[in-house]
Amino acid sequence: MQHILYIGLLSFSLAFFCFSCYRRLGLVSVGTGDNRLDRPFARFWEMLVYAIGQKRVIKRPFGVNHSVIFWAFLVLVLANGEFLVAGVLPSLRFALLPEPIHSALLCAFDFCSLAALVAVAIAAIRRTVNPPFQGARSFEAFFILSMIAVLMLAYFGMHGAEIALGLAPAISAAPVSALFGKILGAGPLASVLPALPGIFWWAHAVVLLVFMNFLPYSKHMHILTAIPNVFLRSLDGTNCQGREEFIDGNSFGANSVDRLSWKDLLDSFSCTECGRCQDVCPAAATGKALNPRLMVHAIKENLLANGARKTLGGTPLIGAGEESCSEGALWNCTSCGACMEACPVFIEHLPKIVKMRRHLVQMDAKFPDELLNLFENMEQRSNPWGMAPSERSKWSSQLDLKPFEAGQTDYLLFVGCSGAFDARNKQVTVALTKVLDAANVSYGVLGKDEKCCGESLRRLGNEYLFDVMAKESVQQFQSKGVTKVITQCPHCYNTLKNDFRQYGLELEVVHHSEFLNGLIEKGALPLGPHLKEFGSVVMHDSCYLGRHNGIYDAPRDAIREVTGLPVNELDRNRENAFCCGAGGGRMWLEEHEGTPINRNRVKEALSKKPDTICVSCPFCMTMFEDGLKDFSGKAQVKDIAEIVAMGLTC
Ligand code: SF4
Numbered sequence: 001m002q003h004i005l006y007i008g009l010l011s012f013s014l015a016f017f018c019f020s021c022y023r024r025l026g027l028v029s030v031g032t033g034d035n036r037l038d039r040p041f042a043r044f045w046e047m048l049v050y051a052i053g054q055k056r057v058i059k060r061p062f063g064v065n066h067s068v069i070f071w072a073f074l075v076l077v078l079a080n081g082e083f084l085v086a087g088v089l090p091s092l093r094f095a096l097l098p099e100p101i102h103s104a105l106l107c108a109f110d111f112c113s114l115a116a117l118v119a120v121a122i123a124a125i126r127r128t129v130n131p132p133f134q135g136a137r138s139f140e141a142f143f144i145l146s147m148i149a150v151l152m153l154a155y156f157g158m159h160g161a162e163i164a165l166g167l168a169p170a171i172s173a174a175p176v177s178a179l180f181g182k183i184l185g186a187g188p189l190a191s192v193l194p195a196l197p198g199i200f201w202w203a204h205a206v207v208l209l210v211f212m213n214f215l216p217y218s219k220h221m222h223i224l225t226a227i228p229n230v231f232l233r234s235l236d237g238t239n240c241q242g243r244e245e246f247i248d249g250n251s252f253g254a255n256s257v258d259r260l261s262w263k264d265l266l267d268s269f270s271c272t273e274c275g276r277c278q279d280v281c282p283a284a285a286t287g288k289a290l291n292p293r294l295m296v297h298a299i300k301e302n303l304l305a306n307g308a309r310k311t312l313g314g315t316p317l318i319g320a321g322e323e324s325c326s327e328g329a330l331w332n333c334t335s336c337g338a339c340m341e342a343c344p345v346f347i348e349h350l351p352k353i354v355k356m357r358r359h360l361v362q363m364d365a366k367f368p369d370e371l372l373n374l375f376e377n378m379e380q381r382s383n384p385w386g387m388a389p390s391e392r393s394k395w396s397s398q399l400d401l402k403p404f405e406a407g408q409t410d411y412l413l414f415v416g417c418s419g420a421f422d423a424r425n426k427q428v429t430v431a432l433t434k435v436l437d438a439a440n441v442s443y444g445v446l447g448k449d450e451k452c453c454g455e456s457l458r459r460l461g462n463e464y465l466f467d468v469m470a471k472e473s474v475q476q477f478q479s480k481g482v483t484k485v486i487t488q489c490p491h492c493y494n495t496l497k498n499d500f501r502q503y504g505l506e507l508e509v510v511h512h513s514e515f516l517n518g519l520i521e522k523g524a525l526p527l528g529p530h531l532k533e534f535g536s537v538v539m540h541d542s543c544y545l546g547r548h549n550g551i552y553d554a555p556r557d558a559i560r561e562v563t564g565l566p567v568n569e570l571d572r573n574r575e576n577a578f579c580c581g582a583g584g585g586r587m588w589l590e591e592h593e594g595t596p597i598n599r600n601r602v603k604e605a606l607s608k609k610p611d612t613i614c615v616s617c618p619f620c621m622t623m624f625e626d627g628l629k630d631f632s633g634k635a636q637v638k639d640i641a642e643i644v645a646m647g648l649t650c
């Protein structure tokens with residue numbers, strides 16, 4: 001009778017589980033297409049390293065605890081698989097395997113169950129005492145932890161009672177279960193010992209099946225989706241969004257879930273709600289409306305709500321309430337990529353934000369007032385300040401610079417708008433040319449023919465204007481035969497290297513910090529003795545150079561060569577660096593909410609009592625110089641090119 005009851009329960013549970021997964025995960029298919037099956041071997045390797053190996057999870061101290069639960073689960077899948085099958089076919093057990101293998105499996109199951117039990121207890125204590133974010137003490141979280149704990153206890157109870165009754169021979173292979181057996185045999189339950197294996201078996205079966213069916217309706221859906229989500233992660237740069245097709249009848253950007261890609265929607269089911277993204281987000285950290293965790297959550301809620309009502313456009317994606325992303329929050333993003341770098345399951349926040357910005361700009365013409373000027377200036381004068389193109393080469397009026405000519409000059413020096421128009425950054429450009437000349441580098445410039453690369457436009461969601469400007473620049477580069485580019489701006493670097501590739505232009509782009517460090521390494525620069533003028537130097541990593549393009553060492557190495565000392569690292573450095581606040585087009589927007597991001601970063605830099613703050617990005621230069629005005633102190637801001645130029649003997 002019990003056997004039939006179990007088979008009925010199991011059949012119903014499996015059918016309901018499949019139905020739930022189909023109903024929920026099937027919603028992902030409303031998303032637009034996105035090829036995530038290219039380079040399968042690279043994907044498989046990343047999955048091994050980051051999903052199975054938990055490389056990102058264990059970066060945080062408490063992540064180790066989560067990884068213990070995960071690894072224990074992987075092993076216990078075998079134990080639970082055997083449990084479910086043996087309930088139907090009692091003879092089909094691991095006991096059929098040769099004794100050494102069977103004993104090894106029992107031992108592994110025993111210790112993994114203990115590890116999982118201890119880890120869930122620690123997780124429950126941590127969530128009670130020091131939750132990762134406000135609201136993390138949810139009923140759901142504790143319910144899941146309790147179910148895992150009961151599963152483990154039922155496992156020990158079942159096997160312990162069998163060992164105590166002499167029904168299970170492998171006592172030495174299952175010491176924890178054996179200990180439980182001793183406790184059961186000596187305690188108040190000793191009188192009902194013969195009934196205990198059956199009671200614990202049923203407790204285990206019921207909790208296991210309830211747990212399985214609860215997953216698709218909880219945040220623990222990530223148990224099913226996280227590993228595939230890592231396999232399907234973007235293998236391209238973290239900050240290069242897809243193109244749009246500008247033909248009549250198309251709509252642009254996303255204000256409903258069916259305008260996001262299926263991967264965006266899978267992301268929303270894969271969120272573990274660990275809160276790491278919101279911890280590192282400069283907008284969230286400075287009191288602004290944007291919270292990347294809640295944005296991902298809103299996409300999931302929107303998908304579920306609209307999917308249930310079968311009205312995909314019913315509740316808009318951008319708006320108020322738990323099922324939508326607030327418009328104001330979308331404009332807070334600096335496109336720094338810290339959220340994506342921190343996320344253990346590789347959720348891609350930034351492309352979603354840009355897609356929603358695209359909708360606001362291109363479909364609704366809704367954007368902060370300051371951007372109107374920017375868009376007009378870009379459209380009419382190809383630079384953010386609306387300066388006349390003839391002004392673009394004024395910075396070099398005292399210099400004898402060559403125009404770029406294929407065959408005559410090797411590199412194009414792409415100056416960028418800040419390097420050409422902004423008073424402070426023009427000094428950096430001059431310093432850079434001084435170093436290039438000292439090493440006899442063959443380079444030329446486009447002069448007044450150079451146009452803005454359009455990076456801010458793309459992140460702000462004005463994809464149409466970016467598309468127009470990108471096509472012009474790509475055509476110009478191709479007609480002039482440009483193949484190798486040096487640039488001092490990480491935003492230009494990212495666009496020329498990553499975005500222009502989508503337009504069929506493959507350039508060898510090198511950031512000036514890499515180029516200058518390469519010259520130093522080759523001995524091509526006449527450097528004098530180590531300079532003491534810069535004193536203690538701290539290094540601020542630009543998001544677009546570091547996180548988005550992986551360049552961290554070049555500026556540090558160059559500083560060490562010039563000053564003779566390593567940089568004094570900020571607390572948040574390299575891939576954990578905190579944004580200056582100017583990316584994502586925020587350079588052109590006022591900060592009306594919370595505290596300014598640059599003040600937060602400048603304060604952190606000043607806590608190291610530096611004499612010099614080294615940057616390698618014109619936007620960072622502006623944000624640091626502005627931020628320093630709010631603090632007393634004598635720290636100076638220098639670009640890496642200025643530091644190297646000062647070290648020259650000529
Ligand atoms: S890209 Fe940066 S600013 Fe934008 S949501 Fe992520 S962490 Fe926040």
Ligand code: SF4
Nearest residue numbers: 271272274275277343
């Ligand atoms: S989006 Fe990623 S980092 Fe943020 S809460 Fe979810 S899993 Fe954690």
